[in-house]
Amino acid sequence: MKNLALLLLLTLPAASLAQTKKPPTDLRGVLTEELHSTHDVEDWFVPASTAVAGLTADQAKWTPGKDQHSVGQLAYHIWFWDTQALARFKGEKATPAPSNNDETFNDYSPAQWDELVKKLNQVMTDWDTAVAAADDAKLAANASLIAHVATHNAYHIGQILYVRKLQGAWDPSKGVK
Template sequence: MRLKSACVTLLALLLLAPLAPAQSSQPKPTLKSILLEQLRSTHNHAEWFVPINTAIAGLTPEQASWIPPSSPGITHNPAPEDHSVGMLAYHLLFWNTDALAKFKGEKAPPDPSDNTETFNNFDAANWPETVRKLDAVLTAWEQAVEASDDAKIAANAKTIARIGAHNAYHTGQIIIIRKLQGSWDPSKGVK
């Protein structure tokens, strides 16, 4: 009888165990931790999507300069709204640098008279430097958020979230361009 009672008790514990609240060793998410996770996942930590560092890795300056044709079969110059990977990376570098300077209370670069400047000032000769600077400013963003207190994070949360979303949006464009170009390795995360 004791064995039967012990088996029933053990079975009940096993069945009810999933219903008990889990004791997590993970700290509760905070606004800062969520924003940092978003910045990291759009920079260099692959999670649900490909981060920018992976999206631009291994491109030559020539590949970074390639602009897909406006429409299939058209071989003349692309429409002005079409961009190369390099142009998109330069655009991200510009706006991340601008927003980070403002976040840190530093003097930001002068605002362009037209947003097209933030794409069109890309120079293929400086592609390796653009890649390095983009990685550096994204790292600096993470460090600045990590070092900030909760009040500063709360006051700037919308901007930080928009930076992450903006980076993810243009990273998606970069991958599409690389797929059109034939320079994307699907093992990197997007088939």
């Protein structure tokens, strides 16, 4: 009897944890979850807010080798394309896209690192707000765009972590060993 009571006590916390996070059941919920997982919620992987946190401008400019991107370049690229896609989603005129995608990496300079981190967080927050405010028809019409933004972010956030690990500037307690 004591063993059964102990077993029940041990399984209660696990059962309540499993019930606190339910998967979304509608399109808005899925898209919001995807955007937050690449912005500010640690879920299946490290979000951007954690991936860029604590780096100095000098660390952000480090590259693992010739023709490799720095964390700063990757963060700038994410910010640039998130801003472009958000303008499109909102029906606003976006900045003209460069003819060569390399420019979206190479337009970064270490002097702008602190401001870039703020702008990256802001555009991701703006995405969250825009999706929350959009009506169902707009969400349905733009679901693929939003999903691609989140996938693109996740891809490059993975690169940011890899560069930080190569540099020795990543704390594995933050989510990736």
